[in-house]
Amino acid sequence: MHETATMHPSGVVRMTAASALLLAALSVAPGLQAQGLDDPEAIEKIIGSEVQEEEVEAAADTGRVIRAIEATGNNISTVRKTTMLDKVDIVFLTDSAVTEGGPPPEVEAKLQEHKDEITQLRQELEGNAMLYHAIDSRQILLRDILAIEFHDRDVVIYAAAKPAG
Secondary structure (H helix, E strand, O other): OOOOOOOOHHHHHHHHHHHHHHHHHHHHOHHHOOOOOOOHHHHHHHHOOEEEEEEEOHHHHHHHHHHHHHOHHHHHHHHHHOOOOOEEEEEEEHHHOHHHOOOOHHHHHHHHHOHHHHHHHHHHHHHOHHHHHHHHOOOOOHHHEEEEEEEOOEEEEEEOOOOOO
């Protein structure tokens, strides 16, 4: 024997009334709706930190970039745990952009050596709303992130890209 669940008519009326009230509230008070992530104020609230940009050539500071790449394994768990920062510094390695032929040979060699860790780092960055929105708000693709380094409550993100605009 097959039974069908039915709802008492008063339950249907209550659900319909609740749905109507919710729709009315949303149409009367648009401020209750979620802000889009295109809004600079919303992005600042999510990031909660000062975001600065800097342009350098990887060739000019190869040692620092290589040290950051070598520390990727340790920094993966730090990215996962990071919930608050004082400052996010995004360093655009302009000579490492694909349009410029990619990173200098010694940086490229380190990237290949730590390829799996860098892939995992990018996944962790995508999973950290604060860091992801800092990157995304500057129109940087995750595939262009080469390394990251932490200094107490400050972070430096190295990107093989040119600034947007």
